[in-house]
Amino acid sequence: MREDGLATDLTDKLTRLQQLVAGYGSALLAFSGGVDSALVLRVAHGVLDDRLTALTSVSPTNPEEDTAEAVTLAGTLGVRHVVVDSNELEIPAYAANPIDRCFLCKDRLYEICTAEARARGIAVIMDGVNVDDLGDYRPGLRAAHAFGIRHPLVEAELTKRDVRALSRLLGLATWDRPASPCLSSRFPYGTTITLAGLRKVAEAESALRRLGFRTLRVRFLGDHARVEIDRAELPRLEDPTVRAVAVAGVQAAGFAEVTIDPAGFRSGSLNVGVGARTDR
Numbered sequence: 001m002r003e004d005g006l007a008t009d010l011t012d013k014l015t016r017l018q019q020l021v022a023g024y025g026s027a028l029l030a031f032s033g034g035v036d037s038a039l040v041l042r043v044a045h046g047v048l049d050d051r052l053t054a055l056t057s058v059s060p061t062n063p064e065e066d067t068a069e070a071v072t073l074a075g076t077l078g079v080r081h082v083v084v085d086s087n088e089l090e091i092p093a094y095a096a097n098p099i100d101r102c103f104l105c106k107d108r109l110y111e112i113c114t115a116e117a118r119a120r121g122i123a124v125i126m127d128g129v130n131v132d133d134l135g136d137y138r139p140g141l142r143a144a145h146a147f148g149i150r151h152p153l154v155e156a157e158l159t160k161r162d163v164r165a166l167s168r169l170l171g172l173a174t175w176d177r178p179a180s181p182c183l184s185s186r187f188p189y190g191t192t193i194t195l196a197g198l199r200k201v202a203e204a205e206s207a208l209r210r211l212g213f214r215t216l217r218v219r220f221l222g223d224h225a226r227v228e229i230d231r232a233e234l235p236r237l238e239d240p241t242v243r244a245v246a247v248a249g250v251q252a253a254g255f256a257e258v259t260i261d262p263a264g265f266r267s268g269s270l271n272v273g274v275g276a277r278t279d280r
Contacts, residue, residue, distance in 0.1 A: 007165075014166055017156035018047050024124040024150070026051040028117045030109060031081070032062075033070025036160075037128030038174040039167045040152060044126075045079050054079050055116055057086040057109055060198050061182040063205070073174070084112055088184070089195060099139070099189045105182065106140035110147040126150040132160045136267075178215040178230075179267065187220045200225075200254040207249030211242065215265055218250060225255035231264035 021027065021044045029044060031037045031054035044052045056070045067083070074081035086108060088094050094104045113125045127144065129151040134141075144151070153163065167175035184193050186201045197220055204218040204225060215230035227250060229237065237243045237260055250258045 022047040026122045027124045028053045028122045030127045035174045055082045061184045103139040106143035203253035204250040223256040226259050228261045228265040
């Protein structure tokens with residue numbers, strides 16, 4: 001353990017990350033504001049300074065809180081930040097919600113990033129993908145490969161656990177932030193994604209967060225919502241009053257029927273059985 005609190009392994013990975021990003025010369029970061037891209041932003045800003053540009057796309061599929069946090073963090077660090085409107089529902093086939101939906105989304109995002117990078121003469125486009133992401137079903141990675149997007153966290157061999165540890169040691173408030181994928185991930189594949197449906201999910205999840213729940217998903221099943229709460233937080237719902245308020249909040253968002261999943265939150269629960277028969 002070093003004097004600054006960094007374990008040797010983390011120190012090596014941080015150094016490798018800094019060297020990798022410095023070697024880019026200039027970079028544009030696809031910046032969601034989540035824990036992974038926030039760490040890349042912090043490290044890249046330290047080595048590239050004004051040769052770094054962050055780009056955040058604003059869409060009905062993204063929680064408004066995520067965009068607000070991205071804007072705040074970029075502003076706090078003093079990073080040049082470009083915010084671009086992008087409505088994935090306008091993409092042919094996206095709203096039909098095929099199993100490669102994420103490819104269609106990332107293809108649009110990286111097209112926007114590429115145009116911005118070219119206009120600014122930026123050498124490299126990067127994102128916040130970490131090593132653990134490579135083991136999940138993520139068709140968006142195919143789009144990243146097609147556009148030549150760099151994954152500095154992967155290249156530096158950082159896992160999600162490493163990302164959180166380094167973020168905490170570097171003073172980033174995002175270090176323990178729950179994962180926040182796009183709202184479309186709440187719709188089972190094949191279920192049409194609509195603006196009204198996205199708003200229902202967003203409002204329902206906001207209602208649950210106002211009750212203090214942090215890690216959760218409201219799965220869209222038509223008029224039925226299946227609520228997944230982190231297992232560590234599930235005991236709170238044993239209180240009849242808390243449970244009643246939680247259910248009422250989801251119903252107020254427009255769901256007629258609400259089920260609290262007793263198994264709790266499972267990341268990618270709608271991906272079960274999908275990755276085995278599609279490209280990762």
